[in-house]
Amino acid sequence: MTMIQALRSALDVMMERDDNVVVFGEDVGYFGGVFRVTEGLQTKYGKSRCFDTPINEGGIVGAAVGMGAYGLRPVAEIQFADYFYPAYDQIVSEAARLRHRSAGDFTCPLTIRMPCGGGIYGGQTHSQSPEALFTHVCGLRTVIPSNPYDAKGLLISAIECDDPVVFLEPKRLYNGPFDGHHDRPVTPWSKHPLGKVPEGYYKVPLESAAVVRPGKQLTVIAYGTMVWVAQAAAEETGIDAEIIDLRSLWPLDLDTVLESVKKTGRCVVVHEATKTSGFGAELCSLVQEHCFYHLEAPIERVAGWDTPYPHATEWAYFPGPARLGAAFQRAVEA
Structure with a gap:
Protein backbone atom coordinates (compact mmCIF):
# COMPACT_ATOMS: atom_id res chain seq x y z
CA MET A 1 0.00 0.00 0.00
CA THR A 2 0.92 3.63 -0.34
CA MET A 3 0.57 5.74 2.79
CA ILE A 4 -2.70 7.12 1.44
CA GLN A 5 -4.06 3.60 1.03
CA ALA A 6 -2.77 2.56 4.46
CA LEU A 7 -4.44 5.52 6.17
CA ARG A 8 -7.69 4.84 4.33
CA SER A 9 -7.47 1.19 5.39
CA ALA A 10 -7.02 2.24 9.04
CA LEU A 11 -10.11 4.44 8.90
CA ASP A 12 -12.08 1.69 7.18
CA VAL A 13 -11.03 -0.90 9.76
CA MET A 14 -11.96 1.31 12.68
CA MET A 15 -15.26 2.51 11.21
CA GLU A 16 -16.24 -1.11 10.66
CA ARG A 17 -15.20 -2.18 14.17
CA ASP A 18 -16.70 0.74 16.08
CA ASP A 19 -19.88 2.63 15.21
CA ASN A 20 -18.69 5.52 17.39
CA VAL A 21 -15.88 6.36 14.95
CA VAL A 22 -16.90 9.30 12.76
CA VAL A 23 -14.80 11.00 10.08
CA PHE A 24 -15.32 14.59 8.99
CA GLY A 25 -13.65 17.69 7.63
CA GLU A 26 -13.49 19.86 4.54
CA ASP A 27 -14.20 17.80 1.38
CA VAL A 28 -13.64 14.44 3.10
CA GLY A 29 -17.08 13.03 2.22
CA TYR A 30 -18.30 13.13 -1.36
CA PHE A 31 -14.92 14.22 -2.73
CA GLY A 32 -12.88 11.78 -0.61
CA GLY A 33 -10.44 14.40 0.66
CA VAL A 34 -8.04 16.60 -1.25
CA PHE A 35 -5.47 13.76 -1.13
CA ARG A 36 -8.15 11.04 -1.45
CA VAL A 37 -7.42 9.48 1.95
CA THR A 38 -11.14 9.22 2.76
CA GLU A 39 -12.24 8.17 -0.71
CA GLY A 40 -15.17 5.73 -0.63
CA LEU A 41 -15.85 5.97 3.10
CA GLN A 42 -19.00 8.04 2.76
CA THR A 43 -20.40 5.62 0.18
CA LYS A 44 -19.69 2.67 2.48
CA TYR A 45 -20.71 4.13 5.85
CA GLY A 46 -23.14 6.89 4.98
CA LYS A 47 -23.28 10.65 5.47
CA SER A 48 -23.72 10.43 9.23
CA ARG A 49 -20.37 8.63 9.67
CA CYS A 50 -18.27 10.43 7.03
CA PHE A 51 -19.35 13.96 6.20
CA ASP A 52 -18.21 17.33 4.90
CA THR A 53 -17.94 20.46 7.01
CA PRO A 54 -17.80 24.18 6.25
CA ILE A 55 -14.42 25.88 5.96
CA ASN A 56 -14.23 26.45 9.70
CA GLU A 57 -11.30 24.78 11.45
CA GLY A 58 -12.30 26.13 14.85
CA GLY A 59 -15.76 24.71 14.37
CA ILE A 60 -14.43 21.35 13.14
CA VAL A 61 -12.24 20.82 16.20
CA GLY A 62 -14.75 22.38 18.61
CA ALA A 63 -17.46 20.01 17.41
CA ALA A 64 -15.03 17.09 17.65
CA VAL A 65 -14.23 17.93 21.29
CA GLY A 66 -17.95 17.81 22.10
CA MET A 67 -18.34 14.54 20.22
CA GLY A 68 -15.46 13.00 22.14
CA ALA A 69 -16.89 14.10 25.49
CA TYR A 70 -20.24 12.64 24.45
CA GLY A 71 -18.73 9.22 23.76
CA LEU A 72 -17.91 9.23 20.07
CA ARG A 73 -14.43 8.75 18.61
CA PRO A 74 -14.14 11.57 16.07
CA VAL A 75 -11.43 11.70 13.41
CA ALA A 76 -11.27 15.27 12.17
CA GLU A 77 -9.24 16.24 9.13
CA ILE A 78 -7.58 19.63 8.81
CA GLN A 79 -7.05 19.80 5.06
CA PHE A 80 -3.50 21.16 5.40
CA ALA A 81 -1.58 21.54 8.65
CA ASP A 82 -1.17 25.21 7.76
CA TYR A 83 -4.91 25.68 8.31
CA PHE A 84 -5.00 24.58 11.94
CA TYR A 85 -4.25 27.99 13.47
CA PRO A 86 -7.90 29.09 13.81
CA ALA A 87 -8.48 25.83 15.73
CA TYR A 88 -5.46 26.15 18.02
CA ASP A 89 -7.48 27.52 20.92
CA GLN A 90 -9.89 24.58 20.71
CA ILE A 91 -6.97 22.13 20.55
CA VAL A 92 -5.02 23.69 23.45
CA SER A 93 -7.71 25.13 25.73
CA GLU A 94 -10.38 22.47 25.28
CA ALA A 95 -9.16 19.15 23.82
CA ALA A 96 -5.84 18.99 25.67
CA ARG A 97 -7.31 20.09 29.00
CA LEU A 98 -10.58 18.19 29.16
CA ARG A 99 -9.46 15.05 31.02
CA HIS A 100 -7.57 16.97 33.72
CA ARG A 101 -9.99 19.87 33.90
CA SER A 102 -12.85 17.47 34.62
CA ALA A 103 -10.80 15.36 37.05
CA GLY A 104 -11.23 12.40 34.72
CA ASP A 105 -15.01 12.67 34.38
CA PHE A 106 -14.62 13.34 30.64
CA THR A 107 -12.08 12.26 28.08
CA CYS A 108 -11.37 13.56 24.60
CA PRO A 109 -10.70 10.57 22.30
CA LEU A 110 -10.10 12.85 19.34
CA THR A 111 -7.76 12.29 16.40
CA ILE A 112 -6.87 15.33 14.29
CA ARG A 113 -5.31 14.36 10.96
CA MET A 114 -3.16 16.98 9.23
CA PRO A 115 -1.13 16.64 6.00
CA CYS A 116 2.15 18.43 6.74
CA GLY A 117 5.42 19.46 5.16
CA GLY A 118 6.35 20.43 1.64
CA GLY A 119 6.99 18.72 -1.65
CA ILE A 120 4.02 19.91 -3.73
CA TYR A 121 5.15 23.51 -4.37
CA GLY A 122 2.31 24.65 -2.14
CA GLY A 123 4.14 27.71 -0.86
CA GLN A 124 3.80 29.27 2.56
CA THR A 125 0.20 28.28 3.26
CA HIS A 126 0.27 24.59 2.27
CA SER A 127 3.71 23.35 3.33
CA GLN A 128 4.40 24.05 7.00
CA SER A 129 5.69 21.62 9.63
CA PRO A 130 4.17 22.92 12.88
CA GLU A 131 4.83 19.89 15.10
CA ALA A 132 6.68 21.89 17.78
CA LEU A 133 3.52 23.89 18.50
CA PHE A 134 1.80 20.69 19.62
CA THR A 135 4.62 18.98 21.52
CA HIS A 136 4.72 22.00 23.86
CA VAL A 137 1.12 21.42 24.98
CA CYS A 138 0.50 19.15 27.98
CA GLY A 139 -2.32 16.69 27.32
CA LEU A 140 -1.72 16.34 23.58
CA ARG A 141 -0.05 13.46 21.79
CA THR A 142 1.84 14.22 18.59
CA VAL A 143 2.48 11.48 16.02
CA ILE A 144 4.15 11.50 12.61
CA PRO A 145 4.74 8.27 10.61
CA SER A 146 7.42 7.67 7.99
CA ASN A 147 6.02 4.64 6.16
CA PRO A 148 2.69 3.00 5.26
CA TYR A 149 2.89 0.17 7.80
CA ASP A 150 3.44 2.54 10.71
CA ALA A 151 0.89 5.01 9.35
CA LYS A 152 -1.92 2.47 9.55
CA GLY A 153 -0.92 0.98 12.90
CA LEU A 154 -0.36 4.37 14.50
CA LEU A 155 -3.64 5.77 13.21
CA ILE A 156 -5.56 2.81 14.65
CA SER A 157 -3.80 3.35 17.99
CA ALA A 158 -4.59 7.06 17.83
CA ILE A 159 -8.29 6.45 17.22
CA GLU A 160 -8.44 4.04 20.16
CA CYS A 161 -6.54 6.42 22.46
CA ASP A 162 -8.64 8.24 25.07
CA ASP A 163 -6.51 11.38 24.77
CA PRO A 164 -6.39 13.80 21.82
CA VAL A 165 -3.84 12.92 19.17
CA VAL A 166 -2.46 15.28 16.52
CA PHE A 167 -1.66 12.95 13.64
CA LEU A 168 0.69 14.59 11.13
CA GLU A 169 1.01 13.03 7.66
CA PRO A 170 4.05 14.01 5.52
CA LYS A 171 2.74 14.82 2.04
CA ARG A 172 5.98 13.76 0.35
CA LEU A 173 5.38 10.22 1.59
CA TYR A 174 1.72 9.95 0.57
CA ASN A 175 2.24 8.21 -2.77
CA GLY A 176 5.06 5.88 -1.84
CA PRO A 177 8.28 5.84 0.22
CA PHE A 178 10.27 8.92 -0.71
CA ASP A 179 13.59 8.44 -2.50
CA GLY A 180 15.76 10.37 -0.07
CA HIS A 181 18.76 10.49 -2.42
CA HIS A 182 17.24 13.40 -4.35
CA ASP A 183 17.15 17.07 -3.42
CA ARG A 184 14.39 17.68 -5.97
CA PRO A 185 11.17 16.00 -7.13
CA VAL A 186 11.67 12.69 -8.89
CA THR A 187 9.40 10.62 -11.11
CA PRO A 188 8.46 8.00 -10.18
CA TRP A 189 8.33 9.00 -6.52
CA SER A 190 10.55 6.19 -5.41
CA LYS A 191 12.64 3.24 -6.52
CA HIS A 192 11.63 1.49 -3.30
CA PRO A 193 8.72 -0.97 -3.16
CA LEU A 194 5.47 0.11 -1.55
CA GLY A 195 5.04 -0.70 2.11
CA LYS A 196 3.75 -4.16 3.04
CA VAL A 197 0.63 -3.44 5.04
CA PRO A 198 -1.79 -6.07 6.46
CA GLU A 199 -5.39 -5.67 5.37
CA GLY A 200 -6.95 -6.04 8.81
CA TYR A 201 -6.57 -4.68 12.31
CA TYR A 202 -3.20 -4.15 13.98
CA LYS A 203 -1.64 -1.48 16.16
CA VAL A 204 1.71 0.27 16.43
CA PRO A 205 2.33 1.65 19.96
CA LEU A 206 2.03 5.41 20.21
CA GLU A 207 5.07 5.85 22.47
CA SER A 208 7.59 3.61 20.74
CA ALA A 209 10.44 4.74 18.47
Whole structure:
Protein backbone atom coordinates (compact mmCIF):
# COMPACT_ATOMS: atom_id res chain seq x y z
CA MET A 1 0.00 0.00 0.00
CA THR A 2 0.92 3.63 -0.34
CA MET A 3 0.57 5.74 2.79
CA ILE A 4 -2.70 7.12 1.44
CA GLN A 5 -4.06 3.60 1.03
CA ALA A 6 -2.77 2.56 4.46
CA LEU A 7 -4.44 5.52 6.17
CA ARG A 8 -7.69 4.84 4.33
CA SER A 9 -7.47 1.19 5.39
CA ALA A 10 -7.02 2.24 9.04
CA LEU A 11 -10.11 4.44 8.90
CA ASP A 12 -12.08 1.69 7.18
CA VAL A 13 -11.03 -0.90 9.76
CA MET A 14 -11.96 1.31 12.68
CA MET A 15 -15.26 2.51 11.21
CA GLU A 16 -16.24 -1.11 10.66
CA ARG A 17 -15.20 -2.18 14.17
CA ASP A 18 -16.70 0.74 16.08
CA ASP A 19 -19.88 2.63 15.21
CA ASN A 20 -18.69 5.52 17.39
CA VAL A 21 -15.88 6.36 14.95
CA VAL A 22 -16.90 9.30 12.76
CA VAL A 23 -14.80 11.00 10.08
CA PHE A 24 -15.32 14.59 8.99
CA GLY A 25 -13.65 17.69 7.63
CA GLU A 26 -13.49 19.86 4.54
CA ASP A 27 -14.20 17.80 1.38
CA VAL A 28 -13.64 14.44 3.10
CA GLY A 29 -17.08 13.03 2.22
CA TYR A 30 -18.30 13.13 -1.36
CA PHE A 31 -14.92 14.22 -2.73
CA GLY A 32 -12.88 11.78 -0.61
CA GLY A 33 -10.44 14.40 0.66
CA VAL A 34 -8.04 16.60 -1.25
CA PHE A 35 -5.47 13.76 -1.13
CA ARG A 36 -8.15 11.04 -1.45
CA VAL A 37 -7.42 9.48 1.95
CA THR A 38 -11.14 9.22 2.76
CA GLU A 39 -12.24 8.17 -0.71
CA GLY A 40 -15.17 5.73 -0.63
CA LEU A 41 -15.85 5.97 3.10
CA GLN A 42 -19.00 8.04 2.76
CA THR A 43 -20.40 5.62 0.18
CA LYS A 44 -19.69 2.67 2.48
CA TYR A 45 -20.71 4.13 5.85
CA GLY A 46 -23.14 6.89 4.98
CA LYS A 47 -23.28 10.65 5.47
CA SER A 48 -23.72 10.43 9.23
CA ARG A 49 -20.37 8.63 9.67
CA CYS A 50 -18.27 10.43 7.03
CA PHE A 51 -19.35 13.96 6.20
CA ASP A 52 -18.21 17.33 4.90
CA THR A 53 -17.94 20.46 7.01
CA PRO A 54 -17.80 24.18 6.25
CA ILE A 55 -14.42 25.88 5.96
CA ASN A 56 -14.23 26.45 9.70
CA GLU A 57 -11.30 24.78 11.45
CA GLY A 58 -12.30 26.13 14.85
CA GLY A 59 -15.76 24.71 14.37
CA ILE A 60 -14.43 21.35 13.14
CA VAL A 61 -12.24 20.82 16.20
CA GLY A 62 -14.75 22.38 18.61
CA ALA A 63 -17.46 20.01 17.41
CA ALA A 64 -15.03 17.09 17.65
CA VAL A 65 -14.23 17.93 21.29
CA GLY A 66 -17.95 17.81 22.10
CA MET A 67 -18.34 14.54 20.22
CA GLY A 68 -15.46 13.00 22.14
CA ALA A 69 -16.89 14.10 25.49
CA TYR A 70 -20.24 12.64 24.45
CA GLY A 71 -18.73 9.22 23.76
CA LEU A 72 -17.91 9.23 20.07
CA ARG A 73 -14.43 8.75 18.61
CA PRO A 74 -14.14 11.57 16.07
CA VAL A 75 -11.43 11.70 13.41
CA ALA A 76 -11.27 15.27 12.17
CA GLU A 77 -9.24 16.24 9.13
CA ILE A 78 -7.58 19.63 8.81
CA GLN A 79 -7.05 19.80 5.06
CA PHE A 80 -3.50 21.16 5.40
CA ALA A 81 -1.58 21.54 8.65
CA ASP A 82 -1.17 25.21 7.76
CA TYR A 83 -4.91 25.68 8.31
CA PHE A 84 -5.00 24.58 11.94
CA TYR A 85 -4.25 27.99 13.47
CA PRO A 86 -7.90 29.09 13.81
CA ALA A 87 -8.48 25.83 15.73
CA TYR A 88 -5.46 26.15 18.02
CA ASP A 89 -7.48 27.52 20.92
CA GLN A 90 -9.89 24.58 20.71
CA ILE A 91 -6.97 22.13 20.55
CA VAL A 92 -5.02 23.69 23.45
CA SER A 93 -7.71 25.13 25.73
CA GLU A 94 -10.38 22.47 25.28
CA ALA A 95 -9.16 19.15 23.82
CA ALA A 96 -5.84 18.99 25.67
CA ARG A 97 -7.31 20.09 29.00
CA LEU A 98 -10.58 18.19 29.16
CA ARG A 99 -9.46 15.05 31.02
CA HIS A 100 -7.57 16.97 33.72
CA ARG A 101 -9.99 19.87 33.90
CA SER A 102 -12.85 17.47 34.62
CA ALA A 103 -10.80 15.36 37.05
CA GLY A 104 -11.23 12.40 34.72
CA ASP A 105 -15.01 12.67 34.38
CA PHE A 106 -14.62 13.34 30.64
CA THR A 107 -12.08 12.26 28.08
CA CYS A 108 -11.37 13.56 24.60
CA PRO A 109 -10.70 10.57 22.30
CA LEU A 110 -10.10 12.85 19.34
CA THR A 111 -7.76 12.29 16.40
CA ILE A 112 -6.87 15.33 14.29
CA ARG A 113 -5.31 14.36 10.96
CA MET A 114 -3.16 16.98 9.23
CA PRO A 115 -1.13 16.64 6.00
CA CYS A 116 2.15 18.43 6.74
CA GLY A 117 5.42 19.46 5.16
CA GLY A 118 6.35 20.43 1.64
CA GLY A 119 6.99 18.72 -1.65
CA ILE A 120 4.02 19.91 -3.73
CA TYR A 121 5.15 23.51 -4.37
CA GLY A 122 2.31 24.65 -2.14
CA GLY A 123 4.14 27.71 -0.86
CA GLN A 124 3.80 29.27 2.56
CA THR A 125 0.20 28.28 3.26
CA HIS A 126 0.27 24.59 2.27
CA SER A 127 3.71 23.35 3.33
CA GLN A 128 4.40 24.05 7.00
CA SER A 129 5.69 21.62 9.63
CA PRO A 130 4.17 22.92 12.88
CA GLU A 131 4.83 19.89 15.10
CA ALA A 132 6.68 21.89 17.78
CA LEU A 133 3.52 23.89 18.50
CA PHE A 134 1.80 20.69 19.62
CA THR A 135 4.62 18.98 21.52
CA HIS A 136 4.72 22.00 23.86
CA VAL A 137 1.12 21.42 24.98
CA CYS A 138 0.50 19.15 27.98
CA GLY A 139 -2.32 16.69 27.32
CA LEU A 140 -1.72 16.34 23.58
CA ARG A 141 -0.05 13.46 21.79
CA THR A 142 1.84 14.22 18.59
CA VAL A 143 2.48 11.48 16.02
CA ILE A 144 4.15 11.50 12.61
CA PRO A 145 4.74 8.27 10.61
CA SER A 146 7.42 7.67 7.99
CA ASN A 147 6.02 4.64 6.16
CA PRO A 148 2.69 3.00 5.26
CA TYR A 149 2.89 0.17 7.80
CA ASP A 150 3.44 2.54 10.71
CA ALA A 151 0.89 5.01 9.35
CA LYS A 152 -1.92 2.47 9.55
CA GLY A 153 -0.92 0.98 12.90
CA LEU A 154 -0.36 4.37 14.50
CA LEU A 155 -3.64 5.77 13.21
CA ILE A 156 -5.56 2.81 14.65
CA SER A 157 -3.80 3.35 17.99
CA ALA A 158 -4.59 7.06 17.83
CA ILE A 159 -8.29 6.45 17.22
CA GLU A 160 -8.44 4.04 20.16
CA CYS A 161 -6.54 6.42 22.46
CA ASP A 162 -8.64 8.24 25.07
CA ASP A 163 -6.51 11.38 24.77
CA PRO A 164 -6.39 13.80 21.82
CA VAL A 165 -3.84 12.92 19.17
CA VAL A 166 -2.46 15.28 16.52
CA PHE A 167 -1.66 12.95 13.64
CA LEU A 168 0.69 14.59 11.13
CA GLU A 169 1.01 13.03 7.66
CA PRO A 170 4.05 14.01 5.52
CA LYS A 171 2.74 14.82 2.04
CA ARG A 172 5.98 13.76 0.35
CA LEU A 173 5.38 10.22 1.59
CA TYR A 174 1.72 9.95 0.57
CA ASN A 175 2.24 8.21 -2.77
CA GLY A 176 5.06 5.88 -1.84
CA PRO A 177 8.28 5.84 0.22
CA PHE A 178 10.27 8.92 -0.71
CA ASP A 179 13.59 8.44 -2.50
CA GLY A 180 15.76 10.37 -0.07
CA HIS A 181 18.76 10.49 -2.42
CA HIS A 182 17.24 13.40 -4.35
CA ASP A 183 17.15 17.07 -3.42
CA ARG A 184 14.39 17.68 -5.97
CA PRO A 185 11.17 16.00 -7.13
CA VAL A 186 11.67 12.69 -8.89
CA THR A 187 9.40 10.62 -11.11
CA PRO A 188 8.46 8.00 -10.18
CA TRP A 189 8.33 9.00 -6.52
CA SER A 190 10.55 6.19 -5.41
CA LYS A 191 12.64 3.24 -6.52
CA HIS A 192 11.63 1.49 -3.30
CA PRO A 193 8.72 -0.97 -3.16
CA LEU A 194 5.47 0.11 -1.55
CA GLY A 195 5.04 -0.70 2.11
CA LYS A 196 3.75 -4.16 3.04
CA VAL A 197 0.63 -3.44 5.04
CA PRO A 198 -1.79 -6.07 6.46
CA GLU A 199 -5.39 -5.67 5.37
CA GLY A 200 -6.95 -6.04 8.81
CA TYR A 201 -6.57 -4.68 12.31
CA TYR A 202 -3.20 -4.15 13.98
CA LYS A 203 -1.64 -1.48 16.16
CA VAL A 204 1.71 0.27 16.43
CA PRO A 205 2.33 1.65 19.96
CA LEU A 206 2.03 5.41 20.21
CA GLU A 207 5.07 5.85 22.47
CA SER A 208 7.59 3.61 20.74
CA ALA A 209 10.44 4.74 18.47
CA ALA A 210 11.98 2.38 15.91
CA VAL A 211 15.64 1.78 15.09
CA VAL A 212 15.32 1.60 11.32
CA ARG A 213 19.05 1.29 10.64
CA PRO A 214 21.49 -0.08 13.23
CA GLY A 215 24.91 1.56 13.36
CA LYS A 216 27.95 2.25 15.53
CA GLN A 217 29.48 5.57 14.44
CA LEU A 218 26.70 8.04 15.24
CA THR A 219 23.00 8.31 16.13
CA VAL A 220 20.57 10.11 13.83
CA ILE A 221 17.25 11.20 15.34
CA ALA A 222 14.63 11.76 12.65
CA TYR A 223 10.93 11.48 11.89
CA GLY A 224 8.62 11.66 8.90
CA THR A 225 10.26 12.30 5.54
CA MET A 226 13.63 12.93 7.15
CA VAL A 227 13.95 9.24 8.03
CA TRP A 228 14.37 8.53 4.31
CA VAL A 229 16.78 11.43 3.84
CA ALA A 230 18.88 10.18 6.75
CA GLN A 231 19.10 6.72 5.22
CA ALA A 232 20.19 8.23 1.90
CA ALA A 233 22.84 10.34 3.62
CA ALA A 234 24.20 7.28 5.42
CA GLU A 235 24.40 5.35 2.16
CA GLU A 236 26.07 8.20 0.27
CA THR A 237 28.66 8.97 2.97
CA GLY A 238 29.34 5.37 3.94
CA ILE A 239 29.08 6.35 7.61
CA ASP A 240 27.75 3.64 9.90
CA ALA A 241 24.84 5.67 11.25
CA GLU A 242 22.17 4.34 13.56
CA ILE A 243 18.90 5.94 12.49
CA ILE A 244 16.01 6.29 14.92
CA ASP A 245 12.51 6.99 13.63
CA LEU A 246 10.74 8.65 16.56
CA ARG A 247 7.21 8.01 15.18
CA SER A 248 5.75 9.53 18.35
CA LEU A 249 7.17 12.99 19.09
CA TRP A 250 5.31 13.33 22.37
CA PRO A 251 5.19 11.28 24.51
CA LEU A 252 8.75 10.55 23.42
CA ASP A 253 10.50 7.18 23.58
CA LEU A 254 13.52 8.73 25.26
CA ASP A 255 14.98 5.40 26.38
CA THR A 256 15.58 4.25 22.79
CA VAL A 257 17.24 7.58 21.94
CA LEU A 258 19.51 7.62 24.98
CA GLU A 259 20.55 3.99 24.61
CA SER A 260 21.67 4.68 21.05
CA VAL A 261 23.56 7.90 21.81
CA LYS A 262 25.36 6.33 24.76
CA LYS A 263 26.47 3.54 22.41
CA THR A 264 27.66 5.72 19.51
CA GLY A 265 28.82 8.84 21.39
CA ARG A 266 27.67 11.11 18.56
CA CYS A 267 24.28 12.55 17.62
CA VAL A 268 22.70 14.31 14.65
CA VAL A 269 19.14 15.65 14.83
CA VAL A 270 17.23 16.42 11.63
CA HIS A 271 13.79 17.81 10.84
CA GLU A 272 12.11 19.69 8.01
CA ALA A 273 10.68 22.53 10.13
CA THR A 274 12.57 25.77 10.68
CA LYS A 275 15.53 25.43 13.02
CA THR A 276 14.83 28.05 15.68
CA SER A 277 12.53 26.67 18.41
CA GLY A 278 11.91 23.55 16.34
CA PHE A 279 11.39 20.17 18.01
CA GLY A 280 15.04 19.39 17.33
CA ALA A 281 16.01 21.91 20.02
CA GLU A 282 14.17 19.83 22.62
CA LEU A 283 15.85 16.66 21.36
CA CYS A 284 19.29 18.26 21.56
CA SER A 285 18.56 19.45 25.08
CA LEU A 286 17.42 16.01 26.25
CA VAL A 287 20.46 14.29 24.76
CA GLN A 288 22.77 16.87 26.33
CA GLU A 289 21.10 16.47 29.74
CA HIS A 290 21.27 12.69 29.80
CA CYS A 291 24.33 11.84 27.68
CA PHE A 292 26.83 14.63 28.34
CA TYR A 293 29.60 12.32 29.56
CA HIS A 294 29.05 9.90 26.67
CA LEU A 295 29.29 12.47 23.87
CA GLU A 296 32.45 12.49 21.78
CA ALA A 297 31.42 15.47 19.64
CA PRO A 298 28.95 18.40 19.67
CA ILE A 299 25.38 17.51 18.76
CA GLU A 300 24.61 18.48 15.15
CA ARG A 301 21.22 19.92 14.17
CA VAL A 302 20.05 20.05 10.52
CA ALA A 303 16.74 21.73 9.70
CA GLY A 304 14.84 24.04 7.37
CA TRP A 305 15.74 27.68 6.95
CA ASP A 306 14.66 30.34 9.45
CA THR A 307 12.69 32.18 6.78
CA PRO A 308 9.09 32.32 5.59
CA TYR A 309 8.50 29.11 3.67
CA PRO A 310 9.97 29.44 0.14
CA HIS A 311 7.89 28.53 -2.87
CA ALA A 312 10.13 28.20 -5.90
CA THR A 313 13.14 27.09 -3.83
CA GLU A 314 11.47 24.64 -1.47
CA TRP A 315 13.74 21.75 -2.49
CA ALA A 316 16.74 23.82 -1.40
CA TYR A 317 14.93 24.59 1.87
CA PHE A 318 14.55 20.90 2.71
CA PRO A 319 17.45 19.21 4.49
CA GLY A 320 18.77 16.87 1.78
CA PRO A 321 21.36 14.10 1.84
CA ALA A 322 24.18 16.51 0.97
CA ARG A 323 23.49 18.88 3.86
CA LEU A 324 22.80 16.01 6.25
CA GLY A 325 25.85 14.08 5.06
CA ALA A 326 28.04 17.09 5.82
CA ALA A 327 26.70 17.04 9.39
CA PHE A 328 27.52 13.35 9.61
CA GLN A 329 31.10 14.07 8.54
CA ARG A 330 31.49 16.89 11.07
CA ALA A 331 30.22 14.65 13.85
CA VAL A 332 32.50 11.69 13.14
CA GLU A 333 35.57 13.86 12.49
CA ALA A 334 35.19 16.02 15.60
